[in-house]
Amino acid sequence: MATRLIEVRRDLLNKNDVLARRLRRRFADAGVCVVSLVSSPGAGKTALLESTLRAIAADASVAALVGDLATDNDAERLRRSGVPVRQIVTGTVCHVDAQMVDTALEGWNLQELDFLFIENVGNLVCPASYDLGESLRAVLMSVTEGEDKPAKYPTIFNSADLAIITKTDIAAAVGFDRPAALQCINEVRPGLEVIELSARTSAGMTAWLQWLDRARQAAAAV
């Protein structure tokens, strides 16, 4: 029984990897920079995306996909920025997979895009195992979650290209131990780039926007 499950899971992951590889090639050919955001529920993925879309939509052509088990609250929030947004409702599935991304992209012309953001379901575990063909993956952790999250959820930090510490405006109020958090990230993923920001006050947003700009240049140069 256990063996059979592992086989089925491996087949599914392989199928996802094949499709993700195809998506990655398609994104590269179109020169679109695809950035996925993963985190716990409530770490601030949608708030960060809202601020990001507002900041860059004038200078870049942007679209977003947002995954959730139920509701399209996040898509509603993001649509206020005027950017094309599609909700991926996953039902009881705890992650977005490559097939869902592929389906959601139908009818969009990727050539016209500079950026595509993919907001995953709030879950620090399962999304780690599913490649979405994204160019870069950012893992968010908020100052309220506890400094040891990287040690407790190492796989998702290992699959990320950037760690973002969010809600820094309430760091003092929650007694956030910044050195401990940075040390924990570094122990799990030595050298992983870290950006600290608050989508509410905009502190640190410049570093994130510069990171995105470099990512876009890299995607366009492929």
Place this chain on the structure above:
Amino acid sequence: MATRLIEVRRDLLNKNDVLARRLRRRFADAGVCVVSLVSSPGAGKTALLESTLRAIAADASVAALVGDLATDNDAERLRRSGVPVRQIVTGTVCHVDAQMVDTALEGWNLQELDFLFIENVGNLVCPASYDLGESLRAVLMSVTEGEDKPAKYPTIFNSADLAIITKTDIAAAVGFDRPAALQCINEVRPGLEVIELSARTSAGMTAWLQWLDRARQAAAAV
């Protein structure tokens, strides 16, 4: 392929349900009140358990199981209360299941316990589907996570006997909209009991301890 996966998953869930039913009978026979805690990563399960163990360990015989993908940080924290604690390290598995609980209990005399707490992996999705044989399940959401979490993760709220809003001491700092959160819980699960507390300041802890006391009396009376 999809059909086969669904079949395998159903078999696994059925196997879990059978084992969970057996655990529930064992807990009832022993007269132990088993309370499981589920939430996002960082919602404060361990902090609440720490305060709870400190508050009740003098009057009741208590033990705890704590699930995590990696590390035994939480068990270490909880052991300081002097209560027997065992860590369930789930590896890459995103939830605790009945088999893990059964294995972790080995050698413990349930007859001697008034309470057994089970802290699940931080995940608002997958733990919803796994019955652990617990008497009661409490779902935690912190004031930092966003008021619409119940609508976005309805299954876990539907599987719970109590909702606990945590970190109320920073509600004002994060702009928590209390009426919206309560309304959202009530829309997803009309009539679900809600306790609001802060493990840090102890505000609201009395309501939680009274809830536990009623749960213990109910378990002992079975």
